[in-house]
Structures are given as structure tokens and as C-alpha cells.
Amino acid sequence: MQAASSSAQIDRLGADIDQMVNLNPGAFLEGATPRLLDEWQLAPSLWGAVRRAVDDDPTPGQFILSGSAWPDSETIKHPGAGRILNLVMRPMTLFESGDSSGGFSLRRLLDGEDPLYGDQSSTHQISDVCRLITRGGWPAWIDREADTAELLVEGYLDNLAENEFPFVGGPRRSPQRFLHFVRAYASLTAHPSPLTTVQERLGKDGIEVGEKYAPLFHEFASRMYLVEDQPPxxxxxxxxxxxxxxxxxxxxxxxxxxxxxxxxxxxxxxDPRTLGFLFESLVLRDLRVYCQPLRGTAYHFRNKDGTAEIDIVLELRDGRWVGVEVKLTQGAAIDAAPRLQQVADSIKRPPEALLLVTPTGVAAQVSETAWIVPIGLLGP
Known part of the structure; x- marks a missing residue:
């Protein structure tokens, strides 16, 4: 809403949304630009109307189409190539929610400047980071108490299954089976696992699913912007x-x-084991946002025989990259620094820098290229 001069809230039009829009889709485009069409996917004909409007007037930045799910490809007759750019909107980072000072800047690091320009120590304790993980980066809930936020997140997940899932999966598919998928998928957080592992886990719990279940439900979850895998x-x-x-x-x-x-x-x-995987996911979420304006992508690295790994690799379009290891304590980070450097040295393209991100502690440069950074200092 902050980037728009006018808006149309499509989800507030009532039960016959698509029929109403189909009668005169151009009417919903009228207003000061940039014009926001929120939850446009509920009336897919708006996509074609926007494309035609842009053909008639190619001035950039006229429309913003936002949605919580992506409709079936059969309903979109034209991909919008050359006219519409896709931008992934993610939950808020700790810097955006005010839970990180941003005193260690990823941009400054990549620009060859001193990345540490503020506080050198984080005020967080492990208990604080656990609360930040279960609270999430949802704008409306960042000021809620941890127990309340957790209830709201659980309700949000149930609501996705009951209301959003039928939109992408069809009304005949069971929301409960979708929740089975999400629970099994969540148990694999930060693991490089084939989708067949999801089915295996459900089988161990006595839940029978078909051979195509996991790929199909993964597609549904992707279209609902519920999953975002980390490519190799x-x-x-x-x-x-x-x-x-x-x-x-x-x-x-x-x-x-x-x-x-x-x-x-x-x-x-x-439960330090589960905490470790979810903390890694928290670090990845924030780094994805911080490197997005730098035209960076977050990957993970593992060599062929599995003897060398890097939790997160941030690669920019110009070829520069940063290796990131995620550790739960400063002691573990200090111990892991030489190993991370060794793995980086085995790669023909040297990194711009190496980061070891922790939940708590003090920022410190431990070698010419490596830094230990508590997440409470990490910023864009």
C-alpha cells in the first residue's frame, strides 16, 4: 500500500468476484497510478486487462498486482513477458521488525567497506531468538507476546489449508491432506531431501498417499507462496x-x-537440534531479503561426495559470492571458521567474504575474509 497511489481490494467484492470483474475489468484499473490490485488472483481476468492497458500505454510502474496465491496456469492466457515483472514479497526481516540493529551491513561488505559500523554485540539471548523464530516476520504480529503470536501463526496455517488451498488445489482435495504435507515438509527444514522423503515420513505415521502426492502438493504449496526451497x-x-x-x-x-x-x-x-534447523531457516529468510536488491540469490553448497558443505551461498549476478555457515554458539562458530575457509579455498572462485552467523554474542573478524556475526546485528 505504501507504494500505491490508489487501490482496489478485490477480495472484498463478495462471493461473485470473478463474475463482477469479468463484466467490466477495465473499471477496476481506473485510478491514480501506481494502482494496486490486491488479491488479483481471485479475478484472473484482471491479468489480461492489465496487459492490454500496458500495451496501450507502456509507461512503467502503472500497476501493482499483489496476491497470496498464484492461479492455475490455464487461467492466465498470456504470461506478461516484457510487460509484467515478478517480485517475491517475503515476511519481514529482523532488521525491518526492529529486532536487529543492522550494524553489520551486507551491502557494505560487498562494496569493500567496513561492514561493522554500529554496535558490535547483540542484546539477544537464546530465549529471545526462539521467540523470534516462532513469532515470524508477520507485520501485524511483531508486537504480540510470543504465546499469542504462536496461536496466530497456527491459525494462519489452518486458514491457508481451509481457504487458500481449495483455490489452488481445487475444492475436491482435502485440506487435511495438505496439512499432512506441510507437517512432513516442515520436519525436513534446512535438509537437502528429495520429495519422496515427505511420503516416507507420512507412511511411517500411517498416512497413505499416492505416488504423485508429494510433487503435486509441493506445487500447490509453491503457488501459495508457502514454501521456498533453497537451490543447490x-x-x-x-x-x-x-x-x-x-x-x-x-x-x-x-x-x-x-x-x-x-x-x-x-x-x-x-531442543537444540530442531532449534538449529529453524535458526538456519531464519537466517536464510533474512539474507534472501538483504541480497535481493543486490541481485543476489541464496543457494546451498555440497560437493559430490558430501564431505564439504556451506549452509548458504549468496551469489550475485556479477559472480561475486559470500559463504555463510549458521551456528548456535560463538564457540561453535570459532571452531567452524577454519573448516569454512578450507571449503572456500577448495573452490576455484574465491569468495568476497565468509560469514558465521550466530543467535547471540559479539561480531568479530576472525580472519582476513571471515566474520562472526550475531543475527541481531545483521542487516542490508
Whole structure:
């Protein structure tokens, strides 16, 4: 809404939304530009109307189409190539919610400047980070108490299954089966796992699903912007590893994974293994946002025999990259720094920098290229 001069809230038009818009889609485009069409996917004919309007007047930035799901491709007759740019909107980062000072700047690091220009220590304790994980980056809930936020996230997940899922999956598919998928998927957070593992986990729980269940429900979850996997990285852009290796599995926000697994902030504080995976997902969420305006993408690296890994690789379009390891303590980060440097040295393209991100502690440069950074300092 902050970027728009006028708006149309499509989801507030009533039960016959699509029919109303189909009668005169151009009427919904009238207003000061940029004009926001919120939840446009409920009336897919708006996509064609916007495309035609842009053909008639190619002035950039006339319309903003936002939506919580992507309609079936059969309803969109033209992809909008050359006219419409796609921009992924993610939940708020800790810097945006005021839970990180941003004193360690990713942009400054990549510009060759001193990235640490503010506080050198984070005020967070582990219990604080557990609350930030289960609260999530949802704008309306950042000021809520942890227990209340967790209930709201659980309700949001149920609402997605009951209301959003029928839109993308069809009314005949069971919302409960979709929740089964999400729970199994959440248990694989930050793991490079094939989709067949989802089905295996459900089978162990006595839930029978068909052979195509996991790929199909993964597609549905992707169209609902519920999952955003972390693709594999290889130093050579044309390497088949970028296409064939297994992505790491992530929901769009770690709070959704915690809710799906039934993990409260107090439970996470007593379960370091689960906390480690969800903390890695939190770090990934924020780094994706911080590197997006730099035209960067977040990957993960694992060599062929699995002996060398990097949790997160941020690669810019110009070829520069940053390797990131995620650790739960400063001691573990200090111990991991030489290993991370060794893996980076084995790659023909040297990194711009190496980061070891922790939940708490103090920022420190531990070598010429490596930094330890608590997430409470990490920023754009």
C-alpha cells in the first residue's frame, strides 16, 4: 500500500468476484497510478486487462498486482513477458521488525567497506531468538507476546489449508491432506531431501498417499507462496549440479515450520537440534531479503561426495559470492571458521567474504575474509 497511489481490494467484492470483474475489468484499473490490485488472483481476468492497458500505454510502474496465491496456469492466457515483472514479497526481516540493529551491513561488505559500523554485540539471548523464530516476520504480529503470536501463526496455517488451498488445489482435495504435507515438509527444514522423503515420513505415521502426492502438493504449496526451497550451488554456472542436485527444504518463514511441528518457543529452547534447523531457516529468510536488491540469490553448497558443505551461498549476478555457515554458539562458530575457509579455498572462485552467523554474542573478524556475526546485528 505504501507504494500505491490508489487501490482496489478485490477480495472484498463478495462471493461473485470473478463474475463482477469479468463484466467490466477495465473499471477496476481506473485510478491514480501506481494502482494496486490486491488479491488479483481471485479475478484472473484482471491479468489480461492489465496487459492490454500496458500495451496501450507502456509507461512503467502503472500497476501493482499483489496476491497470496498464484492461479492455475490455464487461467492466465498470456504470461506478461516484457510487460509484467515478478517480485517475491517475503515476511519481514529482523532488521525491518526492529529486532536487529543492522550494524553489520551486507551491502557494505560487498562494496569493500567496513561492514561493522554500529554496535558490535547483540542484546539477544537464546530465549529471545526462539521467540523470534516462532513469532515470524508477520507485520501485524511483531508486537504480540510470543504465546499469542504462536496461536496466530497456527491459525494462519489452518486458514491457508481451509481457504487458500481449495483455490489452488481445487475444492475436491482435502485440506487435511495438505496439512499432512506441510507437517512432513516442515520436519525436513534446512535438509537437502528429495520429495519422496515427505511420503516416507507420512507412511511411517500411517498416512497413505499416492505416488504423485508429494510433487503435486509441493506445487500447490509453491503457488501459495508457502514454501521456498533453497537451490543447490556450483561454482560453474553451467554445472549440471545446479539442475540435478537436491534443494534444501524451507517454508517461507520459520514460524510456519515451528507451528506445523507443534514447537513453541519454550520447546525450541530445550531442543537444540530442531532449534538449529529453524535458526538456519531464519537466517536464510533474512539474507534472501538483504541480497535481493543486490541481485543476489541464496543457494546451498555440497560437493559430490558430501564431505564439504556451506549452509548458504549468496551469489550475485556479477559472480561475486559470500559463504555463510549458521551456528548456535560463538564457540561453535570459532571452531567452524577454519573448516569454512578450507571449503572456500577448495573452490576455484574465491569468495568476497565468509560469514558465521550466530543467535547471540559479539561480531568479530576472525580472519582476513571471515566474520562472526550475531543475527541481531545483521542487516542490508
Amino acid at each position: 550451488w556450483a561454482p560453474a554456472r553451467r554445472s549440471k549440479s545446479r539442475l540435478n542436485a537436491t534443494p534444501k527444504r524451507h517454508l517461507i518463514d520459520p514460524s510456519l515450520a515451528a507451528a506445523a511441528m507443534g514447537a513453541s518457543h519454550s520447546a525450541l529452547a530445550k
